[in-house]
Amino acid sequence: MLKHSDIWRAIDRLAHRHGLSASGLAKRGGLDPTTFNKSKRMTPDGKLRWPSTESIAKVLEATGSSFTDFVAMTGEEGDGTGGGAGMSAAAMRRVPVIGYAQAGNDGYFDDAGYPAGNGWDELEFPHVADDHAYALEVSGDSMEPVYRDGDIIIVSPAASVRRGDRVVVRTRDGEVMAKQLARQTANRLELVSLNRSHPDRSLPMADVAWIARIMWASQ
Missing domain, CATH: 1.10.260.40 (lambda repressor-like DNA-binding domains)
Structure with a gap:
C-alpha cells in the first residue's frame, strides 16, 4: 500500500x-x-x-x-526510468534552489557569490563538483527562447568563465541577469542577451558583484 x-x-x-x-x-x-x-x-x-x-x-x-x-517513481529504489537503483548517493548532490527574484535580494548570497542561509527548496543533481553550486529557478520571459519560465539552471560560482559561456551576473545594486559572456576585461564586462528583444549590456567591473557560469539547464 x-x-x-x-x-x-x-x-x-x-x-x-x-x-x-x-x-x-x-x-x-x-x-x-x-x-x-x-x-x-x-x-x-x-x-x-x-x-x-x-x-x-x-x-x-x-x-x-x-x-x-x-x-x-514511488519506490525506494530507482527513479522509474528503468535504471535500477539509479545514481548512487555519492554521485548525487543536494543543491539549494533559489528563485530568480530572490537572487537579487540582500542576504541570499555572500560577497563571493555563494548561497548564504537556508530554508530554500532543494534539488538532487548528479555530478556537481562545486560545493557552492546552486539552482536558480527562471522567472519571466527575459531569457526565452533559451530558458523558459519555471526552468532550472545550475550555477557554479567556482567554475572558470570564458568568452561564449552563459553566465549569471549580479550587480552591486542587486540586479541579477543571465546572459552570454561576450568579453571581459579588467575594467568592463560585455554581455549578450539570450532574448534578442532585450538589450545587450556593458557593465563597469566596479559595478559587478560576481559572475558565475551556468553549467546545466533543463530544456
Missing part, C-alpha cells in the same frame, strides 16, 4: 526528471507554486498530508507523463 512518503517521493522524482524544483513542477502544471513545498506536506498539527489527485493529474499532463510512470 502506498504511503504519504511514496507519493511525495514520486512528485520530487517527476520534478527532477524534468529539471524542475517542486515549485517549478507545480507552476508547470498551472498550480500555485507552493502546492508541493515541504511546508505543505504536513498539517499545522504535524499530521502527514496527501497531495490532491487533481494536482497530480495536472502535473502529469503538463509533463507528458503517464500514471504508470508516476507509480514507478
Whole structure:
C-alpha cells in the first residue's frame, strides 16, 4: 500500500526528471507554486498530508507523463526510468534552489557569490563538483527562447568563465541577469542577451558583484 512518503517521493522524482524544483513542477502544471513545498506536506498539527489527485493529474499532463510512470517513481529504489537503483548517493548532490527574484535580494548570497542561509527548496543533481553550486529557478520571459519560465539552471560560482559561456551576473545594486559572456576585461564586462528583444549590456567591473557560469539547464 502506498504511503504519504511514496507519493511525495514520486512528485520530487517527476520534478527532477524534468529539471524542475517542486515549485517549478507545480507552476508547470498551472498550480500555485507552493502546492508541493515541504511546508505543505504536513498539517499545522504535524499530521502527514496527501497531495490532491487533481494536482497530480495536472502535473502529469503538463509533463507528458503517464500514471504508470508516476507509480514507478514511488519506490525506494530507482527513479522509474528503468535504471535500477539509479545514481548512487555519492554521485548525487543536494543543491539549494533559489528563485530568480530572490537572487537579487540582500542576504541570499555572500560577497563571493555563494548561497548564504537556508530554508530554500532543494534539488538532487548528479555530478556537481562545486560545493557552492546552486539552482536558480527562471522567472519571466527575459531569457526565452533559451530558458523558459519555471526552468532550472545550475550555477557554479567556482567554475572558470570564458568568452561564449552563459553566465549569471549580479550587480552591486542587486540586479541579477543571465546572459552570454561576450568579453571581459579588467575594467568592463560585455554581455549578450539570450532574448534578442532585450538589450545587450556593458557593465563597469566596479559595478559587478560576481559572475558565475551556468553549467546545466533543463530544456
